[in-house]
Amino acid sequence: MSQAGSTEPAGRQEGRVELELRGITKRFPGVIANEAVDLVVTSGEVHGLLGENGAGKSTLMNVLYGLYRADEGEIIVDGTPLQLDDPGDAIDAGIGMVHQHFMLVPVFTVAENIVLGVEHTRGLGRLDRARASKEVAELAERSGLPVDPDALVEDLPVGIQQRVEILKALYRDARLLILDEPTAVLTPQEADDLFDAIRAFTAEGRSVVFISHKLREHRVIADRISVLRRGRIVGTADPREASEQDLANLMVGRPVELTVSKTPAQPTDSVLQVQGLRVDDAVGSPVVQDVDLEIRRGEIVAVAGVEGNGQTPLVAALTGLREIADGTVTVAGREVMGATRKQILREGTGHVPEDRSKDGLVADFSVAENLILNLWDAEPYARRGTLQFAAINEHARELVGAYDIRTPSVSTPAGSLSGGNQQKLVVAREFDRPIDLLVASQPTRGVDVGSIEYIHSQLVAKRDAGTAVLLVSSELDEVLALADRVAVMYHGRLVGPFDMPISKEAVGRMMAGADPADVLGSPTATPASTDDPATTNGSSPGAPA
Amino acid sequence: MSQNTLAPAAQRRRERRFGLFSLLVLAVMLGVFASSTRGAQATFILNDARGQLFELPDLILPVVPTVIVLSALVAGIAARQFTRGFGSRAVVIVGVVALLFVIAFLTWAAAGGQLSVVGLLRGSLARATPIAFGAMAGVLCERAGVINIAIEGQFLAGAFTAAVVSSIAGNPWVGLFGGISAGVLVAFMLAGLSIKFQADQIVVGVVLIVFATGVTSFLNTQVLSGNPQLNSPTRFASIAVPVLSEIPLIGPVLFRQSLLVFGMIAAVIVLQYGLFQTRWGLRLRSVGEPPKAADTVGIHVLATRYKAVLLGGVLAGIGGSWWTLDAVGQFSREMTGGRGFIALAAMLVGRYSPVGAFGAALIFGFSDQLATSLQLLRVPVPSDLLLTAPYLVTIVVVAGLIGRLRVPAADGKPYVKQ
Ligand SMILES: Nc1ncnc2c1ncn2[C@@H]1O[C@H](COP(=O)(O)OP(=O)(O)OP(=O)(O)O)[C@@H](O)[C@H]1O
Ligand SMILES: [Mg+2]
Numbered sequence: 036m037s038q039a040g041s042t043e044p045a046g047r048q049e050g051r052v053e054l055e056l057r058g059i060t061k062r063f064p065g066v067i068a069n070e071a072v073d074l075v076v077t078s079g080e081v082h083g084l085l086g087e088n089g090a091g092k093s094t095l096m097n098v099l100y101g102l103y104r105a106d107e108g109e110i111i112v113d114g115t116p117l118q119l120d121d122p123g124d125a126i127d128a129g130i131g132m133v134h135q136h137f138m139l140v141p142v143f144t145v146a147e148n149i150v151l152g153v154e155h156t157r158g159l160g161r162l163d164r165a166r167a168s169k170e171v172a173e174l175a176e177r178s179g180l181p182v183d184p185d186a187l188v189e190d191l192p193v194g195i196q197q198r199v200e201i202l203k204a205l206y207r208d209a210r211l212l213i214l215d216e217p218t219a220v221l222t223p224q225e226a227d228d229l230f231d232a233i234r235a236f237t238a239e240g241r242s243v244v245f246i247s248h249k250l251r252e253h254r255v256i257a258d259r260i261s262v263l264r265r266g267r268i269v270g271t272a273d274p275r276e277a278s279e280q281d282l283a284n285l286m287v288g289r290p291v292e293l294t295v296s297k298t299p300a301q302p303t304d305s306v307l308q309v310q311g312l313r314v315d316d317a318v319g320s321p322v323v324q325d326v327d328l329e330i331r332r333g334e335i336v337a338v339a340g341v342e343g344n345g346q347t348p349l350v351a352a353l354t355g356l357r358e359i360a361d362g363t364v365t366v367a368g369r370e371v372m373g374a375t376r377k378q379i380l381r382e383g384t385g386h387v388p389e390d391r392s393k394d395g396l397v398a399d400f401s402v403a404e405n406l407i408l409n410l411w412d413a414e415p416y417a418r419r420g421t422l423q424f425a426a427i428n429e430h431a432r433e434l435v436g437a438y439d440i441r442t443p444s445v446s447t448p449a450g451s452l453s454g455g456n457q458q459k460l461v462v463a464r465e466f467d468r469p470i471d472l473l474v475a476s477q478p479t480r481g482v483d484v485g486s487i488e489y490i491h492s493q494l495v496a497k498r499d500a501g502t503a504v505l506l507v508s509s510e511l512d513e514v515l516a517l518a519d520r521v522a523v524m525y526h527g528r529l530v531g532p533f534d535m536p537i538s539k540e541a542v543g544r545m546m547a548g549a550d551p552a553d554v555l556g557s558p559t560a561t562p563a564s565t566d567d568p569a570t571t572n573g574s575s576p577g578a579p580a
Numbered sequence: 581m582s583q584n585t586l587a588p589a590a591q592r593r594r595e596r597r598f599g600l601f602s603l604l605v606l607a608v609m610l611g612v613f614a615s616s617t618r619g620a621q622a623t624f625i626l627n628d629a630r631g632q633l634f635e636l637p638d639l640i641l642p643v644v645p646t647v648i649v650l651s652a653l654v655a656g657i658a659a660r661q662f663t664r665g666f667g668s669r670a671v672v673i674v675g676v677v678a679l680l681f682v683i684a685f686l687t688w689a690a691a692g693g694q695l696s697v698v699g700l701l702r703g704s705l706a707r708a709t710p711i712a713f714g715a716m717a718g719v720l721c722e723r724a725g726v727i728n729i730a731i732e733g734q735f736l737a738g739a740f741t742a743a744v745v746s747s748i749a750g751n752p753w754v755g756l757f758g759g760i761s762a763g764v765l766v767a768f769m770l771a772g773l774s775i776k777f778q779a780d781q782i783v784v785g786v787v788l789i790v791f792a793t794g795v796t797s798f799l800n801t802q803v804l805s806g807n808p809q810l811n812s813p814t815r816f817a818s819i820a821v822p823v824l825s826e827i828p829l830i831g832p833v834l835f836r837q838s839l840l841v842f843g844m845i846a847a848v849i850v851l852q853y854g855l856f857q858t859r860w861g862l863r864l865r866s867v868g869e870p871p872k873a874a875d876t877v878g879i880h881v882l883a884t885r886y887k888a889v890l891l892g893g894v895l896a897g898i899g900g901s902w903w904t905l906d907a908v909g910q911f912s913r914e915m916t917g918g919r920g921f922i923a924l925a926a927m928l929v930g931r932y933s934p935v936g937a938f939g940a941a942l943i944f945g946f947s948d949q950l951a952t953s954l955q956l957l958r959v960p961v962p963s964d965l966l967l968t969a970p971y972l973v974t975i976v977v978v979a980g981l982i983g984r985l986r987v988p989a990a991d992g993k994p995y996v997k998q
Contacts, residue, residue, distance in 0.1 A: 100876070102875070102876065102997075121875070121878060121880070122875060122876050122877065122878050123877075123878025123879075124878075126877070126878050132876070134876065138872050138873040138876045138877075139873055140865075140866050140869045140870075140873050140874075141869065141989070142865075142869060142986070142989075143862075143865075143866070143869075147862060148873075151862060151863070151866055151873075151874065151877050151879070152863070152874070152877035152878050152879050153877075154859045154862060156858070156859050159858070160854075160858040160859050160860055161857050161858055162857060162858060162859055162862060203877070207877075
């Protein structure tokens with residue numbers, strides 16, 4: 036407001052911040068990612084930003100953080116227009132950002148990552164590592180985000196890496212914190228911890244921009260919600276009044292089906308048979324053991340579980356990506372062990388990997404090329420050793436339309452699509468051919484509600500077409516909505532599968548390690564009411580009180 | 581710790597591979613060295629011709645018994661490698677086997693003759709000098725994310741310019757400055773093309789090597805051969821540290837060397853400290869990992885890379901100057917003989933750390949010097965073949981020891997901002 040001549044940026048008040056974006060436009064070759072966006076974030080507010088995949092949320096935030104330069108528009112902080120040439124300027128203005136894809140140096144320690152760029156030194160430019168560790172430990176303590184300052188970042192699970200990212204912003208004294216899909220990789224418990232930290236942060240008058248595809252989370256944490264669609268702000272909502280359905284409709288621009296409609300499963304013959312499966316880690320200790328599982332044509336079996344309980348190695352073993360230490364896996368009667376990756380794919384396994392950017396696509400290849408990665412030498416895409424680009428592009432255009440992949444063209448490099456559209460690309464490729472078994476890991480991670488609706492309906496359609504579907508998801512709601520049978524993975528072992536219906540609470544407790552016999556009691560309806568811990572003799576470590 | 585422990589099965593496979601290596605070594609030792617008829621005794625001279633505090637006796641070893649004792653040690657190691665194994669010390673043990681082999685080899689080579697140990701070690705350190713400088717240049721560039729295979733080109737440009745400038749100025753320091761400028765000039769082309777214009781860094785490197793080779797060879801024949809006064813540089817004198825240089829054996833090896841050798845050791849220490857203990861090093865390394873992390877905390881990625889590559893040019897330029905200002909004292913065409921590539925190998929074997937690169941450079945310097953020493957001993961191996969020893973060692977070391985190498989994740993990848 037007043038621009039009294041002080042050494043501090045004008046109007047900068049301890050802790051408080053007023054941010055205004057005016058008419059921000061950002062174009063990429065072939066796309067307008069943001070178009071005349073106006074946005075106001077007030078002091079102490081959690082401002083939710085909602086929008087479909089590719090709507091331009093990350094782009095807008097990257098502009099605000101100085102990573103991208105806006106083609107038009109201004110950014111005003113505390114009444115002063117900001118000239119943002121690079122992130123250093125944004126940091127100086129008190130803006131911090133946690134990116135959708137982490138920005139950490141994996142081979143550095145937590146403390147090194149946090150102080151990078153604002154290091155304290157002693158004589159001879161020597162890093163003051165002791166001071167960095169101490170300050171980081173104190174900051175972590177104060178903000179309720181505990182982390183070991185001397186751990187190497189690459190050794191940490193994603194949930195903790197997320198904390199490091201947030202601490203990085205806090206260490207720079209951010210007054211406005213941008214969180215771009217911070218909860219996509221968090222367990223529900225970790226997400227709750229994050230929300231506590233956000234509340235503590237905004238209680239001091241500081242502000243947060245919160246991006247997530249989970250409508251429920253917006254209703255829990257946001258004070259106000261702005262909705263972006265195709266680069267433009269199409270409305271704002273009050274989370275106390277708007278229902279999830281309202282938000283979904285506003286965001287997609289049409290009524291969205293939030294529940295999955297499916298008929299009871301009609302399973303026929305057996306496709307996937309797993310017996311006594313064991314998978315070892317690099318040092319030879321089992322990460323998956325004693326797993327027995329059968330999936331038949333026409334059913335969806337879901338594996339629920341907190342991430343890191345062996346789902347990743349299990350899926351890798353089933354799809355031939357990882358050595359099987361013991362036991363057998365057969366798909367439609369064929370042994371997986373000893374078969375090449377290509378045989379497994381061609382003979383009828385489809386796989387949607389959990390880490391799309393690492394295992395799902397080749398970022399430098401075009402959308403069209405990525406869509407035939409599993410059929411690269413098959414007719415009609417290749418003839419006599421030559422790729423047939425006419426057929427490949429035609430195929431790509433069909434899938435891009437059918438799966439609503441937002442891309443300027445089929446020859447755009449896959450790596451420049453928005454996160455959710457990359458996911459849709461992988462899903463499209465794996466769903467669009469006749470297969471016996473579909474293994475889908477976290478198929479809707481980072482995907483907007485409209486696309487979730489579509490992916491879910493396609494999963495059910497696959498099932499009804501006679502495919503056996505294995506769904507691995509840490510989203511309990513997704514598991515319960517889609518599964519015909521549910522298994523739970525805990526500490527490398529599989530419990531179940533149990534027939535649906537089964538209560539959310541029961542699955543949740545098994546995910547925390549409760550004994551299924553205690554949870555489910557007698558085979559008939561369980562009287563296990565409300566929140567009483569039922570049996571105390573069981574072994575449920577770390578179950579929340 | 582946890583990253584170094586292998587699965588039991590992999591561990592066993594590795595031990596067995598090492599065991600086979602030991603058996604091979606054993607076979608050569610027994611089959612070639614122990615059955616030698618070149619002479620009964622090998623004499624190792626431990627004294628230096630120059631002043632010494634006191635004289636050491638010559639070491640006279642009976643060839644066959646020495647080789648047999650060494651073979652027995654190797655056999656013992658091999659036996660254990662195949663049975664219980666050495667666990668976490670397995671790699672060190674391979675080094676021990678290699679050392680035993682080298683001693684046996686030297687005993688065999690010196691049979692019936694004399695080998696100056698001082699000369700061998702002193703020469704090794706001297707020859708390690710340009711390799712270590714080049715390797716450090718590589719470490720700097722690649723830690724910052726720019727692949728520099730043009731070290732050979734920087735060497736040649738440095739050697740040539742240093743020779744001419746020193747000849748004109750009559751002062752090796754001015755010559756060194758000339759050598760450094762040439763190294764930096766090549767580095768500047770590398771940086772401009774690969775950082776600014778995002779050209780393929782391997783291609784740029786190859787082009788720069790060919791370019792430097794061509795230009796220096798051309799100027800050599802066209803200008804230097806007709807004007808010998810332009811190719812008679814004043815060299816750095818060798819420096820003897822008072823007292824220390826008179827300690828027998830280590831004195832002449834470590835403390836009676838040319839200035840560039842001391843400079844190299846100082847550079848290793850400074851760079852090791854700088855890269856891993858200072859703010860400068862932390863930032864430099866951060867732009868060699870996916871640099872967006874550095875960018876998002878306000879570090880200027882491109883500027884940091886530029887500076888790293890140019891500083892690498894300084895080091896490579898000094899390395900090149902070694903040939904004309906220290907070792908030879910005259911420029912001749914392609915005189916660096918591929919040592920720039922050996923420097924790259926030293927960088928890899930040294931796992932992108934200055935101290936590691938220095939250690940690897942010592943190995944290469946030793947094999948380089950050995951090839952020369954052996955020619956004097958009239959070892960029954962064709963001299964052309966002997967001169968390939970450094971390259972053979974390179975291949976064996978690169979293939980055998982690098983194994984799981986952690987390359988800076990953004991090495992060779994240009995950074996593009998939106
Ligand atoms: N670096 C880039 N180069 C070219 N186009 C880009 C780039 N980054 C984003 N885009 C395009 O800009 C649009 C907006 O992308 P953005 O990443 O902002 O979406 P988003 O709302 O964050 O989506 P998601 O929820 O999937 O993360 C997309 O069409 C995308 O393809
Ligand atoms: Mg995004």
